[in-house]
Amino acid sequence: MSALTIVMYHYIRDLARSRYPGLKALTVKAFEGQLDYIIQHYRVCAVQDVVAARRGERRLPPNACLLTFDDGFLDHFTTALPRLLDRGLPASFYPPAVPVEGGRVLDTHKIHFILAACPDRAKLARQLLDMIEGWRGDVALPPTDALWRQHAVGSRFDGPEVVFVKRVLQRGLPTDVRSVLTQRLFEEFVGVDVRAFAQELYMDLEQLRCLRRLGMDVGGHGAEHVWLDALDRRAQDAEISRTLAFLARVHGGVPVDWVMCYPFGSYDETTLELLRSRGCALGLTTRAAVAPDLGRPLELPRLDTNDLPTSATAEPGAWTVEALRGGHG
Structure with a gap:
C-alpha cells in the first residue's frame, strides 16, 4: 500500500x-x-x-x-x-x-480577522482578559490565571497570546459569553457588517x-x-x-x-x-x-x-x- x-x-x-x-x-x-x-x-x-x-x-x-x-x-x-x-x-x-x-460569519473566522486587524497580540490578549473580568458578576467563569495557564500555550504555528485568544473564544468560555466577546472584538477591530462580510468570505x-x-x-x-x-x-x-x-x-x-x-x-x-x-x-x-x-x-x-x-x-x-x-x- x-x-x-x-x-x-x-x-x-x-x-x-x-x-x-x-x-x-x-x-x-x-x-x-x-x-x-x-x-x-x-x-x-x-x-x-x-x-x-x-x-x-x-x-x-x-x-x-x-x-x-x-x-x-x-x-x-x-x-x-x-x-x-x-x-x-x-x-x-x-x-x-x-x-x-x-x-453568517462563523465565530472562528471572526477570530482570524480580529487577529489580522490587531497586530499587537499581547495587547489583544490583555484586552480579552479585561473583557472576561467584566462578566464575572453574571456568569461563573474559571479564574483568570487558570484560563491563562490552560490556554496560553504555543502551537506549531502560533505563539501563546494568539493561541490564548483562539482557544478562549473557541471553547474556553460558555458559548453565550464567547460569542458576545467575539462579536464585540469583531466590531471594534474589523468593523464590517457581518452579512456583507460573509458574502465576501x-x-x-x-x-x-x-x-x-x-x-x-x-x-x-x-x-x-x-x-x-x-x-x-x-x-x-x-x-x-x-x-x-x-x-x-x-x-x-x-x-x-x-x-x-x-x-x-x-x-x-x-x-x-x-x-x-x-x-x-x-x-x-x-x-x-x-x-x-x-x-x-x-x-x-x-x-x-x-x-x-x-x-x-x-x-x-x-x-x-x-x-x-x-x-x-
Whole structure:
C-alpha cells in the first residue's frame, strides 16, 4: 500500500493587496509554487481514487497526494480553482453549511480577522482578559490565571497570546459569553457588517455545485463548525444530519462515499460510530502525519500547507522524504 499525503489549505489570497495583510494566509505565489512542487514530487489523486483503494478495488500510485480545502472560502473558487484546473489537478472542498446558506460569519473566522486587524497580540490578549473580568458578576467563569495557564500555550504555528485568544473564544468560555466577546472584538477591530462580510468570505451554493461539475469533490465540514467531541451523542447526530442534508443540496441527492473533514480536527468514538452508520467513507483529521496506509479510513492525518515547500525547485522536504519511505518516519 502506498503512503498517502493529504495537504490542507485554508486562506489563499494576494495578501499585499488585501484589506487584511495580517491574515495568516498562503499567498498566491506561494500556492502556485507549492502546487508545482507537489506535481514534481507526488501523484495527485481524487477522493474517489482513495475510496477505491480503501476497498481494494485499485492501488494508490506511489507517493499519492490528496489536496483538501477547508471552510468554504471564496478564495478557493476565485484563486485556487483556476490554478488547479490549469494544472489538471483534482481536489476536494469542505464547506460548513451555515455560512454558505445562512449568511453568517462563523465565530472562528471572526477570530482570524480580529487577529489580522490587531497586530499587537499581547495587547489583544490583555484586552480579552479585561473583557472576561467584566462578566464575572453574571456568569461563573474559571479564574483568570487558570484560563491563562490552560490556554496560553504555543502551537506549531502560533505563539501563546494568539493561541490564548483562539482557544478562549473557541471553547474556553460558555458559548453565550464567547460569542458576545467575539462579536464585540469583531466590531471594534474589523468593523464590517457581518452579512456583507460573509458574502465576501464564503462560496455560495451555486459555486459549490460548479466545483462538482468541474470534477472536484465537495464533502462535509459540519453545519455550525463546532468541536464535535464537546457534543453529546444526540447533538453530534443532529450536526451530522444537517451536514448530510446540506451535501444533498450541493450534490443534487444523497451523497455516496462522502468524506467528513472534522472541524478543528475534533472527533471521538461516538463521531466515528455515527459516521460509519451514515455511509461516510473517509474522515480527515488535523493530526500532522503521512498516512502509511488506509487502515483507519475515518482518522486520516493531514499536513498543513506550511509543512511543504512553496517552490518547484526546492529540495524534497522532510515530509516528502517520509512519504517516499512509505509514511514510516
